Amino acid sequence: MSEVKRGYVRPLDVKHGRVDMTHGSGGRSMVQLISELFAKHLGNEYLGQGNDGAVLPAPTINGKPGRLVMSTDCHVVSPLFFPGGDIGCLSVHGTVNDVAVMGATPLYLAAGFILEEGFPLADLARIVESMAHAAREAGVPVVTGDTKVVERGKGDGVFITTTGVGVLPDGIELGGSRARPGDAIIISGSLGDHGVAIMSKRESLSFDAPIESDTAALNGLIAAMLATGADLHCLRDPTRGGLAATLNEIAGQSGVGMMLHEKAIPVKQVVAAACEFLGLDPLYVANEGKLIAICASADAERLLATMRAHPLGREAALIGEVIADDHHFVQLTTSFGGRRIVDWLAGDQLPRIC
Amino acid sequence: MKYIDEFRDGELAKNLALSICAEVQPGRNYSFMEFCGGHTHAISRYGLSDLLPPTVRMVHGPGCPVCVLPIGRVDMAINLALDHGVILCTYGDTLRIPASGGLSLMKAKAGVGDKSGDIRMVYSTIDALQIARDNPAREVVFFAIGFETTTPPTAVAIQQADAEGLMNFSVICCHVLTPSAISNILESPEVRQWGTVPLDGFIGPAHVSTVIGSRPYEFFAEEYRKPVVIAGFEPLDVMQAILMLVRQVNEGRAEVENEFARAVSRDGNVKAQDRVAEVFELRREFEWRGLSVVPYSALKIRQRYAAFDAEKRFNIEYRSVPDNKACECGAILRGVKKPQDCKLFGTVCTPENPIGSCMVSSEGACAAHYSYGRYKDMH
Numbered sequence: 142m143s144e145v146k147r148g149y150v151r152p153l154d155v156k157h158g159r160v161d162m163t164h165g166s167g168g169r170s171m172v173q174l175i176s177e178l179f180a181k182h183l184g185n186e187y188l189g190q191g192n193d194g195a196v197l198p199a200p201t202i203n204g205k206p207g208r209l210v211m212s213t214d215c216h217v218v219s220p221l222f223f224p225g226g227d228i229g230c231l232s233v234h235g236t237v238n239d240v241a242v243m244g245a246t247p248l249y250l251a252a253g254f255i256l257e258e259g260f261p262l263a264d265l266a267r268i269v270e271s272m273a274h275a276a277r278e279a280g281v282p283v284v285t286g287d288t289k290v291v292e293r294g295k296g297d298g299v300f301i302t303t304t305g306v307g308v309l310p311d312g313i314e315l316g317g318s319r320a321r322p323g324d325a326i327i328i329s330g331s332l333g334d335h336g337v338a339i340m341s342k343r344e345s346l347s348f349d350a351p352i353e354s355d356t357a358a359l360n361g362l363i364a365a366m367l368a369t370g371a372d373l374h375c376l377r378d379p380t381r382g383g384l385a386a387t388l389n390e391i392a393g394q395s396g397v398g399m400m401l402h403e404k405a406i407p408v409k410q411v412v413a414a415a416c417e418f419l420g421l422d423p424l425y426v427a428n429e430g431k432l433i434a435i436c437a438s439a440d441a442e443r444l445l446a447t448m449r450a451h452p453l454g455r456e457a458a459l460i461g462e463v464i465a466d467d468h469h470f471v472q473l474t475t476s477f478g479g480r481r482i483v484d485w486l487a488g489d490q491l492p493r494i495c
Numbered sequence: 496m497k498y499i500d501e502f503r504d505g506e507l508a509k510n511l512a513l514s515i516c517a518e519v520q521p522g523r524n525y526s527f528m529e530f531c532g533g534h535t536h537a538i539s540r541y542g543l544s545d546l547l548p549p550t551v552r553m554v555h556g557p558g559c560p561v562c563v564l565p566i567g568r569v570d571m572a573i574n575l576a577l578d579h580g581v582i583l584c585t586y587g588d589t590l591r592i593p594a595s596g597g598l599s600l601m602k603a604k605a606g607v608g609d610k611s612g613d614i615r616m617v618y619s620t621i622d623a624l625q626i627a628r629d630n631p632a633r634e635v636v637f638f639a640i641g642f643e644t645t646t647p648p649t650a651v652a653i654q655q656a657d658a659e660g661l662m663n664f665s666v667i668c669c670h671v672l673t674p675s676a677i678s679n680i681l682e683s684p685e686v687r688q689w690g691t692v693p694l695d696g697f698i699g700p701a702h703v704s705t706v707i708g709s710r711p712y713e714f715f716a717e718e719y720r721k722p723v724v725i726a727g728f729e730p731l732d733v734m735q736a737i738l739m740l741v742r743q744v745n746e747g748r749a750e751v752e753n754e755f756a757r758a759v760s761r762d763g764n765v766k767a768q769d770r771v772a773e774v775f776e777l778r779r780e781f782e783w784r785g786l787s788v789v790p791y792s793a794l795k796i797r798q799r800y801a802a803f804d805a806e807k808r809f810n811i812e813y814r815s816v817p818d819n820k821a822c823e824c825g826a827i828l829r830g831v832k833k834p835q836d837c838k839l840f841g842t843v844c845t846p847e848n849p850i851g852s853c854m855v856s857s858e859g860a861c862a863a864h865y866s867y868g869r870y871k872d873m874h
């Protein structure tokens with residue numbers, strides 16, 4: 142009998158350990174990080190295959206083959222943990238939503254992690270757990286992934302890129318170029334929650350605001366909306382740049398203008414107040430769990446009723462209409478009684494001085 | 496939102512608009528300058544001009560801190576960040592002001608050649624002081640701009656640094672004075688001699704007046720026979736002020752009236768004024784963008800606090816740099832031209848790529864018109 146003892150590997154010290162360069166070097170440490178941290182939380186039959194790629198069944202929808210929808214999203218956020226969420230669940234929600242707003246059923250996710258040397262493993266475990274929880278809730282498993290480690294100072298803790306694949310049944314055609322004059326513009330809830338929650342925890346600007354990020358997977362809400370059979374033309378989630386950027390994008394793609402009504406746009410009081418003292422406009426602040434729906438005006442009320450019956454659409458509101466305009470302006474009737482443009486943002490929103 | 500919504504009430508606005516329409520005299524034109532960028536922003540942001548009769552014209556004044564800062568001043572800050580390796584701190588909008596060589600503080604932060612500046616946006620001078628405490632081995636410079644509203648916090652920061660012996664902290668002082676700018680406009684030939692810029696009255700600053708009070712404007716009302724109504728930055732404040740100005744003009748009065756009585760007194764914030772006087776003294780002259788060199792129109796740091804004066808510490812001198820030849824910011828800041836009169840407006844000069852400073856901040860006349868009102872030029 143051999144004198145050599147069977148290899149013993151000390152378990153990963155998730156409580157006190159930190160990411161070091163060996164975790165990205167392709168050796169045992171890397172395998173250990175993957176199995177004891179990533180696979181432990183995210184595990185499923187496809188991830189468990191352990192090959193360079195996941196082999197997945199051909200996608201069908203309602204028993205028929207459908208078209209594939211694919212989307213990818215890089216997530217960098219500071220701070221990594223914020224009221225109402227963290228970079229982990231955000232990276233799942235963001236990509237699930239990008240696939241779902243195409244009208245597709247999201248099926249699978251791939252995740253790439255760039256970790257910074259020195260990052261606490263306990264924080265990484267929290268992030269991966271939150272990701273796993275979000276994936277389970279959305280019903281979209283992470284089937285493949287990758288991890289790289291960069292030297293201290295060359296990353297910001299963790300960057301996560303997720304790619305999603307979904308299946309789109311025939312007959313559903315949604316897109317930014319399909320808005321038509323006369324269409325109704327609907328928002329699924331209050332604006333700016335995510336951006337203000339993040340800002341409230343920024344190092345240079347911490348203030349106490351009872352506000353949580355709205356980060357959420359919208360595939361359930363979207364499925365309910367599609368099931369109404371309403372004549373939907375476009376769905377989109379107003380993330381970076383907020384409502385203003387998203388509507389300007391659609392107006393440009395569709396070659397139309399838009400007229401919004403300030404009074405109808407839902408903004409929580411605390412968000413309005415925070416924006417007020419920071420000199421920001423909530424129409425430009427990011428959301429992570431809201432969608433804009435553009436649909437035939439005749440179906441707007443029916444769609445709104447369905448949205449309001451869903452937990453993520455309770456505050457859904459009709460906020461304006463698509464109009465003919467060769468300049469593709471997004472305009473707003475102010476609650477004050479005037480009119481103005483809601484333009485693209487020029488760079489970041491910077492606070493005014495006076 | 497309490498104390499905000501009350502001043503944005505659409506119904507009250509309608510009533511005020513009706514009163515203004517009823518009281519303007521037929522055949523008479525009214526031309527009022529809102530001095531402050533805060534008012535310019537409110538007028539555009541709430542679509543106020545849609546509520547006014549066509550005979551009431553609002554002329555945008557020079558009271559936008561980033562708009563009046565000349566290229567040479569921004570160059571000084573960029574130079575400190577790139578060549579002296581300091582941590583340069585400043586307020587939000589300042590980062591985007593165009594400087595020499597196509598640069599801005601934002602671009603200097605991203606890098607020029609093999610150099611990049613450590614440039615940080617702060618929300619208050621307290622943040623800048625903290626950065627200085629946290630980085631004792633680095634020089635930390637606060638690039639201080641703005642009218643009387645932002646001057647007291649800079650004074651307090653310098654006194655605080657002095658008290659703590661925070662010797663790695665210093666300030667480039669570019670604080671300017673509102674009354675000097677108003678005098679300059681009233682003395683300009685366009686207003687005084689040629690009458691090409693008709694000015695029937697001023698909407699006086701909101702935040703500036705909370706510090707300096709309403710007294711300094713009494714001189715303009717008396718000497719130049721121009722009514723002044725000090726107004727808050729909310730849209731109803733502005734509407735009310737316009738109505739008050741219309742009444743003064745109709746009645747031939749030229750007085751200082753205070754619409755913003757909830758925050759402004761005749762004497763202002765005396766404590767703040769004292770702090771400012773302790774730390775700063777008048778500069779003999781200062782170059783403004785648009786108004787050129789205006790005597791005694793800005794502040795410099797007193798000898799007592801010279802150790803905190805970045806201009807002295809780094810031995811940097813102001814060098815005047817002319818604006819882009821086609822840029823009309825100067826004329827726009829004096830009310831001589833409108834943004835739409837500038838060839839660059841909306842073509843090569845946009846908020847994404849500002850050539851002139853009026854296109855930088857949403858308080859600037861050009862950016863406000865471009866971002867909120869340009870649909871009016873196109874229909």
